[in-house]
Amino acid sequence: MAESKDFRTDKKPVWCPGCGNFGILTALRGALADSGYEPHQLMIVSGIGCHGAVIQYVNANGFHSIHGRTLPVATGIHLANHELCILTMVGDGDGYGIGMGHFIHAMRRNLDMTQIVHNNKLYSLTTGQTSPTTDKGRPTKSTPFGVIEIPVNPLTLALSSGATYISRGFAGDPPHLRKLIADAMAHKGFALVDVLQPCITFNHANTNAFYKERVYKLEDETGYDPGDRQAAYERALEWGERIPIGLFYRESRPTYEDEVVTLKDMPLVKRPIKGVDITKTLEQFL
Amino acid sequence: MAESKDFRTDKKPVWCPGCGNFGILTALRGALADSGYEPHQLMIVSGIGCHGAVIQYVNANGFHSIHGRTLPVATGIHLANHELCILTMVGDGDGYGIGMGHFIHAMRRNLDMTQIVHNNKLYSLTTGQTSPTTDKGRPTKSTPFGVIEIPVNPLTLALSSGATYISRGFAGDPPHLRKLIADAMAHKGFALVDVLQPCITFNHANTNAFYKERVYKLEDETGYDPGDRQAAYERALEWGERIPIGLFYRESRPTYEDEVVTLKDMPLVKRPIKGVDITKTLEQFL
Amino acid sequence: MEFSWMVGGEAGFGIMASGLTLSKTFARGGLHVFDTIEYPSLIRGGHNTCMVRTANREVHSHTGYIDMLVALNEETIHLHKDEMAQTGCILFDGMHEPEDRFGVHADISLFPIPLGDIVKDIGGRPIMRNTAAIGATIALIGYDLSILEDLLADMFKRKSEDVVRDNIHVARAGYDFMMDNHPGGSGIIVKPQDNYRRMVVTGNEAVGLGALSAGCTFYSAYPMTPASGILHFLAAEERNYNLVVKHTEDELAAILMAIGASHAGVRAMTASSGGGFSLMVEALGLAAMTETPLVIMEGQRPGPSTGLATRTEQGDLRFVLHASQGDFPRVVIAPGDVEECFQAAGHAFNLAEKYQVPVIILTDKFLTESHKTVLAFEPVPVDRGMLLDEAHLDRITDYKRYEITDSGISPRIIPGHRNGVFRANSNEHDEYGFDLEDPLNRTAMMDKRMRKLEQIASELPEPHLYGPQKADVTLLSWGSTKGPILEAMLLLKNNNITVNFLQIMNLHPFPLEKVTRIMKRATLTIDVENNKTAQLAGLIREHTGLKVDEKILKYSGRPFTPEEIANSVAEVVEHGRK
Amino acid sequence: MEFSWMVGGEAGFGIMASGLTLSKTFARGGLHVFDTIEYPSLIRGGHNTCMVRTANREVHSHTGYIDMLVALNEETIHLHKDEMAQTGCILFDGMHEPEDRFGVHADISLFPIPLGDIVKDIGGRPIMRNTAAIGATIALIGYDLSILEDLLADMFKRKSEDVVRDNIHVARAGYDFMMDNHPGGSGIIVKPQDNYRRMVVTGNEAVGLGALSAGCTFYSAYPMTPASGILHFLAAEERNYNLVVKHTEDELAAILMAIGASHAGVRAMTASSGGGFSLMVEALGLAAMTETPLVIMEGQRPGPSTGLATRTEQGDLRFVLHASQGDFPRVVIAPGDVEECFQAAGHAFNLAEKYQVPVIILTDKFLTESHKTVLAFEPVPVDRGMLLDEAHLDRITDYKRYEITDSGISPRIIPGHRNGVFRANSNEHDEYGFDLEDPLNRTAMMDKRMRKLEQIASELPEPHLYGPQKADVTLLSWGSTKGPILEAMLLLKNNNITVNFLQIMNLHPFPLEKVTRIMKRATLTIDVENNKTAQLAGLIREHTGLKVDEKILKYSGRPFTPEEIANSVAEVVEHGRK
Numbered sequence A, B: 001m002a003e004s005k006d007f008r009t010d011k012k013p014v015w016c017p018g019c020g021n022f023g024i025l026t027a028l029r030g031a032l033a034d035s036g037y038e039p040h041q042l043m044i045v046s047g048i049g050c051h052g053a054v055i056q057y058v059n060a061n062g063f064h065s066i067h068g069r070t071l072p073v074a075t076g077i078h079l080a081n082h083e084l085c086i087l088t089m090v091g092d093g094d095g096y097g098i099g100m101g102h103f104i105h106a107m108r109r110n111l112d113m114t115q116i117v118h119n120n121k122l123y124s125l126t127t128g129q130t131s132p133t134t135d136k137g138r139p140t141k142s143t144p145f146g147v148i149e150i151p152v153n154p155l156t157l158a159l160s161s162g163a164t165y166i167s168r169g170f171a172g173d174p175p176h177l178r179k180l181i182a183d184a185m186a187h188k189g190f191a192l193v194d195v196l197q198p199c200i201t202f203n204h205a206n207t208n209a210f211y212k213e214r215v216y217k218l219e220d221e222t223g224y225d226p227g228d229r230q231a232a233y234e235r236a237l238e239w240g241e242r243i244p245i246g247l248f249y250r251e252s253r254p255t256y257e258d259e260v261v262t263l264k265d266m267p268l269v270k271r272p273i274k275g276v277d278i279t280k281t282l283e284q285f286l
Numbered sequence C, D: 001m002e003f004s005w006m007v008g009g010e011a012g013f014g015i016m017a018s019g020l021t022l023s024k025t026f027a028r029g030g031l032h033v034f035d036t037i038e039y040p041s042l043i044r045g046g047h048n049t050c051m052v053r054t055a056n057r058e059v060h061s062h063t064g065y066i067d068m069l070v071a072l073n074e075e076t077i078h079l080h081k082d083e084m085a086q087t088g089c090i091l092f093d094g095m096h097e098p099e100d101r102f103g104v105h106a107d108i109s110l111f112p113i114p115l116g117d118i119v120k121d122i123g124g125r126p127i128m129r130n131t132a133a134i135g136a137t138i139a140l141i142g143y144d145l146s147i148l149e150d151l152l153a154d155m156f157k158r159k160s161e162d163v164v165r166d167n168i169h170v171a172r173a174g175y176d177f178m179m180d181n182h183p184g185g186s187g188i189i190v191k192p193q194d195n196y197r198r199m200v201v202t203g204n205e206a207v208g209l210g211a212l213s214a215g216c217t218f219y220s221a222y223p224m225t226p227a228s229g230i231l232h233f234l235a236a237e238e239r240n241y242n243l244v245v246k247h248t249e250d251e252l253a254a255i256l257m258a259i260g261a262s263h264a265g266v267r268a269m270t271a272s273s274g275g276g277f278s279l280m281v282e283a284l285g286l287a288a289m290t291e292t293p294l295v296i297m298e299g300q301r302p303g304p305s306t307g308l309a310t311r312t313e314q315g316d317l318r319f320v321l322h323a324s325q326g327d328f329p330r331v332v333i334a335p336g337d338v339e340e341c342f343q344a345a346g347h348a349f350n351l352a353e354k355y356q357v358p359v360i361i362l363t364d365k366f367l368t369e370s371h372k373t374v375l376a377f378e379p380v381p382v383d384r385g386m387l388l389d390e391a392h393l394d395r396i397t398d399y400k401r402y403e404i405t406d407s408g409i410s411p412r413i414i415p416g417h418r419n420g421v422f423r424a425n426s427n428e429h430d431e432y433g434f435d436l437e438d439p440l441n442r443t444a445m446m447d448k449r450m451r452k453l454e455q456i457a458s459e460l461p462e463p464h465l466y467g468p469q470k471a472d473v474t475l476l477s478w479g480s481t482k483g484p485i486l487e488a489m490l491l492l493k494n495n496n497i498t499v500n501f502l503q504i505m506n507l508h509p510f511p512l513e514k515v516t517r518i519m520k521r522a523t524l525t526i527d528v529e530n531n532k533t534a535q536l537a538g539l540i541r542e543h544t545g546l547k548v549d550e551k552i553l554k555y556s557g558r559p560f561t562p563e564e565i566a567n568s569v570a571e572v573v574e575h576g577r578k
C-alpha cells in the first residue's frame, strides 16, 4: 500500500515559507496514504490560485483546471469514470467566489467526491485582494477602505444545499486535518473540507497564531452529534473568540451516480464505443 | 400619485391563458402603485424566460437583460443611481440556476433592491426542462427519467447569505402578493420575494390547485415572528402538506450604498464629469 | 411533382407537430420532403408556421410560395396571402367563404372546413384540428389516406388505443368532409411514389444520431434554442445507449463537464447557441491547452445578445473561429444538410480524438430545426487516434502526456493506469504536464500544438463544387444556405444562367487550395450568406487575397428562399450584362 | 548616454519596487526611462527581474543587453551572464569575487558588496538590500545620491520618519561602500540631465489616469494579471475622485455592473486579461444590443487558457475583434505606449458614448506593467455625444431610445426622466425598445447599428508612419511592439537599412485606405507581432487583399528586444539582397 512519501513528486513547492499550504499538503499526503488508494487511482482537480500548484507536488493524476471551475471538470471525470477517487482542491476565491454557482449545484447532486478549500480569506496569487471569505471591514488591495459585504458562510451554505459531509480543518494542525480528509474521502457523497489556511504574506489578520488561539475541536465537545443538523447549523454560525473545527455534519443519502441507472453496471469509460448500432432508434423517424 | 392602471402598457401579454405570470403582473402593478413611485423612477431588470417579458407590460423603465444576469446589471444601475427604485424579475432557472453565484453575492451586499422570482419550478420558455427548483424525481424534457438532485432552497440560502427581507408569495393570491412586493420595495435592503408560479403548460405537478390546497400565511400563525432567524429557518424547510407563504424573515442592516462613502452626498450619475483635474494624483508618479 | 404546404396559427395550436405529421405521411409514400418552422420566442399566442414541401425528387429547402395554406386562424391568411402560388388554395377553419374572400386574389380557391366542430364532435382536444386539416389536405390532393392512418396509429400507440382511434377518426372526418364537399379536389395532385421509407429528421436529430453512432456516451448541455433538440433527443435515449446526459447549471458547467468526461476517456459533446457558446469560451481554451478532445455544436441564431431567439442567422462564423484567448488549433465544420450533420458528428469525434483538439460543428436554427427526408445514414467508423491501450501502458516507464512529436500529436491514455499518472494543466507545461515558464519550452509547445493543423488540413476533404465546372456564376457559401442554393440553381437553369456552387463545409483549417483554384477560374463569384457582414467572404480574402465579386446577404432572421437567391443572382448577372 | 540596468533575484526580494525606485531616481534627474519586469506566476521563489533602461533621449523599450546587473542571488548571474554588454559589470551580494568568477567573461567586472550585512547592521528588513544596491549603483555610475535620498524621503514619509531614515541610511551605506572600495566607479557614467520632472508610469496606470481624466466614475473588475494594476490604482483613488470601484464576484458581474452603471448614465469601465474577457463575451453582446456605451481594457498574456499568467503576448487580437455572437459594431484600439494608453482611455469613453458601442482597449502585459517616463498627459476633452439633457427631455413627448437615424445613432438619455421611460432590451426590438420579431424591423435595426461604423471609421485618426516616407523596409505592427520597433529602427539606421514603421493603433474599424496606400508603395513589408499566427497580417489581407512579404513573430511569452527585431529585419533584407 502507498505511504505518505509515495505521494511526493520531485518538485519543490514555490509557496512562501510558512504558508499554510504546506500544512495542507502534508495532511493531504497522509490522508491519501490512509485512504488506501494508489496514485493512479486518484484524480485531483485544482483551481487557479496559490493553492492550485498543489497538483505539482502530489504524485497522483492531476488536472490543473481554470479559476473557479474545478467542480464541473471533476463532475465530468466522475460521471465518466466513477472508479477514480476524486478530490478538488480550490481556493476560497476559486470555490466560494467565482465558483459559487457550481459549488451550490454540486452539493445538490451529492456527487461522491471531496472538496478541499484552501481558505486563506484572500486572493493571494493575485497579490492580496478581497475574497468572499474576507471579514467585513478588512482593507485589502481591492478594498483599501474595507470590505463592505458580509463574508459567505460555506458551512451553512453546504447545510442548505445538500452536502453530506461538512467539515472544517486547520492548516496549522496537519494530523487533525489528515484525519478529516481521510474521513471525507471515505465518506460516500459530497464531502466539504474547508481549511483555515494562514497566508503569511498577505493576510496579517488571520494568522497561524490567530487561529491557534481560537480553534477548538468539535469531537472534543461532549454531546456534539454530527448527525444533528440543527446543532451543526449553530456551530457553523460560530466565529469569534472560539472557532470550531472538525466534522460539523454527516448524513447518508444516495449519491448522484447511485441514481444514474446507466452507471450501475460499470463506469462509462469501460463501455466499448465502436460499432454502435442505431437502427432501432431510426424507426422513430419514419 | 400613480395608480395601478398607470403601470400598464398597450402590449398584450403573450403568456398562456391561465399562466401564473398574470397574477404576478397584477400584484406587481398594484404594488408599484402602493409604493408611491412613478414609472420613471423605477427600473425593472428582467431575465430571459417566460417571466422576462414582464417589462413589456409594465409602464416603467425596463432592462431586459440576459439569462441569469439581472443582479449584476441591477447592481451597476443601483450604484450609479441609487435614487432609482430597482426591481429584478427573474425566473427560477434564471435566478437560482445559472444566476446562483450572483444571487448569493448580491445578498451578501444587502443592496437596496427587490428581487421577484417567478418560480414555476421549470424552464418554461425553453419548453419544459428541469430547473433547480424542480422536485426530485420529477420527469422533465431534459430529465425524462426524473431529476436526481435535490432542489435548491432559496429561502435557507437567503438566510445564510444576508438577505434582509425574505418572503414567499403565491401567484394565485395577487392581493397578498401585492402586499408582499410593496413591503419588499419599502424595505431598505435586499428583499427576496420568491413567488410560487403555476406554469399551466409544462408543470402539471405544481398547479394552481396544488398550491391552493397547501399554502398558508405566516402572518396568520400566532406567535410567528419574522425577526426570529431560527423560526424562519424552520419554516423555510417546510414543504409538503403545508407550504408557508408570507414574510419569513426581516432584519435591519446597513445597505451597501450606505457604506460606500462616495455615494453619501449624491448618486454618481449626478456628479459632473467634465474637466476632471488629475494633477494631484500625478505627483505619485514622480 | 412539387407541392408546398403551409400551416399557420397561434403558438400552442400544435403547428410544428402537424407539419411533421404531414411530412411523414409524404415520406411514407416514398416522397422526398423538407419542412421548416417559424415561431416567435414565446409559448402561446404569436404566429407560428410550418411549411412542408414535398416532391418526387430530393427537396433541399422550403420555397417562397405556398400551394396550399392551412389557416388555423384568420391572421394566417392575412399574413401569407401574398406568398400564395398563382393557383394555390387556402383551407381555413369555418363553414363559409366570407364575402370579401379575406381580400385574397380571385385565382386562389378557398376551402372552408369546420375543423373545430369536427374535433368537438368526437370530444377531442382543440389541438386535433391539425389532424383534421391534414385529413382534408390529403383529400384535396388525392393522396392516400391510409398512409396517414397508419402513421397516426404508430405515433399514438404508446399513448392509448383511444387516442389512436380519436386521431384516425378526426383525420378521416377531415378527409371525408373534403371528399364530400369538393370531390374534385384542389387541382393539385400528390401521389405516393415508391416503397422506400425515408426518415424525416432534423439537423439536431442528425447530430444526435451521429454522436450516438460515433460512440459518444456523455452529453452535457444547458437548454438553448436551437440546440435544445439534441438535449431532448439524447436524454430520451439515455437508457437505450447507456449514456449520461446531463442538464447542467449553466453552459460553463456544460462544456467543463464534457471536458472532464473526455479527459477521463469517453467521447463527450456539448451544444448550445451563440449566447451559451459565449459562456463556453474560457473553457474552450482549457480543452485546447490540455489537448482534451471535445465536440461542440453551435447552433446559430440572430444576435447580438438574445436577438431573435427562435430565428435563424449565420452570424457566428468569425466568433467560433477566434473564440478564447491565444492561438490554438481547432476545427470548424459547417454541415449543410441533415446527412452532413450526421457525418459531421462522426468526423468531429474522430478529429477531436485523433488530434486532441476542440471541434466545432457550426449549424443554425434553419438547419437544426428543419426536417428533411433521408434514406439512410452512413456511419463513420470510429478512429480514436493515438490512444494507448492497457497492454501498451503496461510496458511504458516514462509516460509523457505532452510529448513533443513531429506531428504535434502526443499519445493519449485513459487516466487510471499505474504507469500513466500525469497532469493536465491549463498553465503552459512541460512534456509531463508540469508547470514550465521557460521561453524555449513555450515556443516548442506552441509549435507542437499548432503543427497539428497541417495534418488536419491535409486530411479534411476539399469543398464540393456543385454544378458544372464552368459556369456563368460561381456561388460560394457555407452551412444551411446549401439547401436554398441548390434549389435556386434549379430555378436559374430555367433562366438560362449556368451556376455552380462551392460549398465550404470545412471552414477551419481553411481549404486554401481548392477555394483559390475555383475563385481564380470563376467568371463571376457571388458570396451567399445569412449574415450582415459576409463573414465567409472576409475569410476567403484573408486566406486567398481574393475578393468575391458580389454578395447576397440576408439578415432578417429568416432563411433564404430559393427564389430570393435566384432573383438576386439573376439581377447581378443582368446588371453585369448591361 | 544610454544605460541598461537589471536587478534579479527570487520573487519576494522586492525586485519590482527596486526597479521603480531606480527609474524614478533617473527620472527625477531629467532622464528618460523605460523599465520592465519579468516574473513567474507565484508569490515567493522563482526568478524575478526588473530591467531599467535610461538615456538622455526618449527610451522606448528595454534592450537585449545589460550594462549593470545587480544579482540578489547567484542564480541571477548564471541566468543572465550571457546578456551582459561587453563592458558590463555585475554587482552581487558578497564580500569577495569567487575564484571562478561565476564563469563570467573576463571583460565583465564584478563588484561584490555585502548587501545583507549592510541591512543587518541597521536592523533593517532583508528586502532593503535593494535600496543598498541602488545606492551602490549610483556610486558606480557617478549619479547624484541626493536625488535618491529625496525620493526615498517622499516614498516613505507616509510610513514613518524611522522608515525614511533607515532607507536613506541603507542607500547611503551602499553608496559609501562602493565609493570606498571602487572610487573609480564602473567606467559607466550616468549624469542628471535637465530639470523636467518626468513621471514614471505603467500602461495600467496610464489607462487608469486616462479614465479618471475622462470622468469615468465607475470601475468594476475582477483581479487578473496583467489588468489588476488598474483595479488597485483606481480603488486607492476611490475617495479622491468620488468613484465607485467594485471588485466583483467574477468577470461576468464585472462587465454587467459596468453595463448597468453606464445604462444609468455614468462613464463605466472594466478590465481583465483574455481569460476574464472570455467570461465577458456574452455581456459584450448585451452592451451592443442595448447600445450601452462601454469601455473594456483587455490586457493580453500568453494563452491558450491560463497559459503563462505573468508573461506577455499579442494573441487576442482576433478574439476581441469577433467575440460574441452576431454582427455588431465595436471599436478596438491598441495603444503602443504609456502616452497612448492615456489617450486611448480618453478617446475610448468618447467613442463609447458618441456611438453607444463597446470600445476595447487592447494592451498586453508588456505594456500594462512596464514603466515609461512621460512629461505630461494631454487630457482628451469629454464628448458625451447625443445625450439629451433635462431641458430637452422636458419638451419631448414620444421618446424613441432606438430611433432609426441616418447616422445610426439614436439620442440617448439618462433614465429617470418622466418623459423618457424606455426599455433596454437584449431581444431585437423596435425603436422604443419593445420586443419585435418583424423581419423588416430586424434588418433595419441591424443596418442602423452597423451604420455607425462608417462614421467611426471617418473619425478615427489614420495610422502613423514612423520614419521616412520611402524606405528599404516597411514594418507593420500594433500595440506594445511599438517600443522595441522604434528602438530597432535606431539600430538599423546604423546598419544602413532605412526602415519605416506603420503603427496600426485603431484596429477596428480598420484603417483601410492608409494601410493600402502604405502597403502598395512599400518596397518590402514585414509584419512584426508578438504572437504565433500573425493575426495582424491576416487582418490586413482580409481588408486589403495584400499579403505582407515577411513576418517576424515571437511567442515565447516574452516581449521582443530591439536587437531581435533589428537582427531579424537585417536577415530578411540580407536574404532578399542575395
Ligand SMILES: Cc1ncc(C[n+]2csc(CCOP(=O)(O)OP(=O)(O)O)c2C)c(N)n1
Binding pocket: A047, A048, A049, A050, A051, A052, A066, A067, A090, A091, A092, A093, A094, A095, A118, A120, A122, A123, A124, A125, A126, A131, D222, D223, D224, D225, D251, D275, D276, D279, D306
Ligand atoms: C477567469 C479568471 N479570472 C481571474 C483569474 C486570476 N486569478 C488567478 S488566482 C486568482 C484568485 C485566487 O484566489 P484564491 O482562489 O482564494 O486562491 P489563493 O491564491 O488565495 O490560494 C485570480 C483572481 C484567473 N486565473 N481566471
Ligand SMILES: Cc1ncc(C[n+]2csc(CCOP(=O)(O)OP(=O)(O)O)c2C)c(N)n1
Binding pocket: B047, B048, B049, B050, B051, B052, B066, B067, B090, B091, B092, B093, B094, B095, B118, B120, B122, B123, B124, B125, B126, B131, C222, C223, C224, C225, C251, C275, C276, C279, C306
Ligand atoms: C446563456 C443562455 N443560456 C440559455 C438560454 C436559453 N434560455 C432562455 S429562457 C431559459 C430558461 C428559462 O427558465 P426560467 O428562468 O425558470 O424562466 P421561465 O421561462 O420558467 O419563466 C433558457 C435556458 C439563454 N437565453 N441564455
Ligand code: SF4
Binding pocket: A014, A015, A016, A018, A019, A020, A021, A050, A051, A120, A124, A125, A198, A199, A200, A201, A202, D043, D044
Ligand atoms: S501568498 Fe500566501 S497563500 Fe500564497 S504562497 Fe504565499 S503565504 Fe501561501
Ligand code: SF4
Binding pocket: B014, B015, B016, B018, B019, B020, B021, B050, B051, B120, B124, B125, B198, B199, B200, B201, B202, C043, C044
Ligand atoms: S409556458 Fe408556462 S410559464 Fe410560460 S407563459 Fe405558458 S404557462 Fe406561463
Ligand SMILES: [Mg+2]
Binding pocket: A049, A091, A092, A093, A118, A119, A120, A121, A122, A123, A124, A131
Ligand atoms: Mg484564497
Ligand SMILES: [Mg+2]
Binding pocket: B049, B091, B092, B093, B118, B119, B120, B121, B122, B123, B124, B131
Ligand atoms: Mg421557470
